[in-house]
Amino acid sequence: MKMQKAWFYEEYGPKEVLKLGDLPIPSPLHNQLLVQVYAAALNPIDSKRRFRPIFPAEFPVVPGCDMAGVVIGKGANVKKFNIGDEVYGNIQDFNNSMEKPKQLGTLAQFIVVEESLVARKPKCLSFEEAASLPLAVQTAIEGFKTGEFKKGQTIFVVGGAGGVGTLVLQLAKLLFGASYVVSSCSTPKVKFVKQFGADEVVDYTKTKYEDIQDKFDFLYDTVGDCKKSFVLAKKDAAIVDITWPPSHPRAVYSSLTVSGEILEKLRPYLERGEIKPVIDPKGQYHFDNVIDAFGYIETGRAWGKVVVSHFPLEEIHSTVLSEINPNIKLNGLAKRPYKK
Numbered sequence: 033m034k035m036q037k038a039w040f041y042e043e044y045g046p047k048e049v050l051k052l053g054d055l056p057i058p059s060p061l062h063n064q065l066l067v068q069v070y071a072a073a074l075n076p077i078d079s080k081r082r083f084r085p086i087f088p089a090e091f092p093v094v095p096g097c098d099m100a101g102v103v104i105g106k107g108a109n110v111k112k113f114n115i116g117d118e119v120y121g122n123i124q125d126f127n128n129s130m131e132k133p134k135q136l137g138t139l140a141q142f143i144v145v146e147e148s149l150v151a152r153k154p155k156c157l158s159f160e161e162a163a164s165l166p167l168a169v170q171t172a173i174e175g176f177k178t179g180e181f182k183k184g185q186t187i188f189v190v191g192g193a194g195g196v197g198t199l200v201l202q203l204a205k206l207l208f209g210a211s212y213v214v215s216s217c218s219t220p221k222v223k224f225v226k227q228f229g230a231d232e233v234v235d236y237t238k239t240k241y242e243d244i245q246d247k248f249d250f251l252y253d254t255v256g257d258c259k260k261s262f263v264l265a266k267k268d269a270a271i272v273d274i275t276w277p278p279s280h281p282r283a284v285y286s287s288l289t290v291s292g293e294i295l296e297k298l299r300p301y302l303e304r305g306e307i308k309p310v311i312d313p314k315g316q317y318h319f320d321n322v323i324d325a326f327g328y329i330e331t332g333r334a335w336g337k338v339v340v341s342h343f344p345l346e347e348i349h350s351t352v353l354s355e356i357n358p359n360i361k362l363n364g365l366a367k368r369p370y371k372k
């Protein structure tokens with residue numbers, strides 16, 4: 033059995049239950065790709081599911097949903113991708129596999145993922161930038177759909193500085209035609225949030241929501257603060273909360289749709305630089321420091337996304353791959369040197 037380096041836990045608990053060790057390299061099934069991971073991003077769900085069994089999987093569990101990397105193997109029914117393709121995606125579709133989520137997440141050298149869940153990485157993005165996008169952008173888009181956002185509406189985004197919030201702001205006018213965008217964050221982040229397209233930014237440490245005169249057609253709450261933020265919604269406005277359970281009776285919970293097609297549709301916007309990945313300058317971690325990376329995201333104060341890179345990149349020899357899965361096609365094996 034061929035082994036790889038991976039971060040995993042064998043009991044629920046704080047970040048200290050995480051261990052770095054050796055786990056088997058998984059084999060891609062019919063419609064799956066075997067991907068060598070170059071970068072991954074963390075999401076609050078990775079911590080929540082480590083603390084308690086919300087999506088139970090057998091131990092050991094490798095955390096991580098988001099990744100960018102290079103295809104090094106594929107199942108016999110894979111149609112869209114070839115060995116050597118640079119891909120990115122959210123590999124965990126919890127909504128459709130709640131009973132059996134993947135045991136092996138993206139904080140490992142190698143992962144398997146259904147081809148329908150990934151897209152080709154735009155050349156203009158680094159692996160880290162690409163890895164930062166999938167789960168957050170899939171969530172951001174879904175919230176507009178859940179609340180049936182209409183072109184020309186005004187929107188208030190609670191939590192414009194987070195992984196999801198920074199993308200909700202970037203999409204509001206560009207993809208959904210919002211006419212006026214206001215968002216909230218704490219004092220140090222006001223300027224930061226403004227750059228993502230907010231017409232106004234409210235410092236929630238200085239201004240109470242009930243003191244804001246404007247009322248909005250759409251309230252998009254990315255932090256679960258609807259108990260307070262609902263006062264910003266017009267009488268018949270949609271209130272969307274992406275945290276569970278929603279914190280106000282009027283709020284509708286929105287859960288992401290996981291698919292590579294969503295990422296593919298964003299390609300032109302990414303290539304034109306109209307949507308930009310937002311990586312926290314203090315949130316870039318080496319593969320060896322995954323515990324610190326979790327410590328940072330768990331403060332709840334990240335500026336955009338927290339990413340992990342510098343995965344150990346050993347060259348995989350054809351003999352090793354054929355031991356993993358004799359059906360793997362070996363032509364054109366990725367031998368890219370790691371780009372820092």
Ligand SMILES: NC(=O)c1ccc[n+]([C@@H]2O[C@H](COP(=O)([O-])OP(=O)(O)OC[C@H]3O[C@@H](n4cnc5c(N)ncnc54)[C@H](OP(=O)(O)O)[C@@H]3O)[C@@H](O)[C@H]2O)c1
Nearest residue numbers: 076171191193194195196217218274286287288332333334
């Ligand atoms: N339903 C779904 O499908 C789905 C998908 C993804 C995420 N989620 C959930 O959505 C939440 C946000 O995810 P995320 O990835 O964006 O998290 P994140 O990046 O960790 O969010 C951190 C940001 O939240 C802001 N924040 C915290 N409290 C705030 C408050 N009271 N008002 C305004 N901003 C506040 C912080 O800004 P300040 O420091 O300025 O406060 C910080 O920038 C998490 O609970 C996550 O589990 C749900």
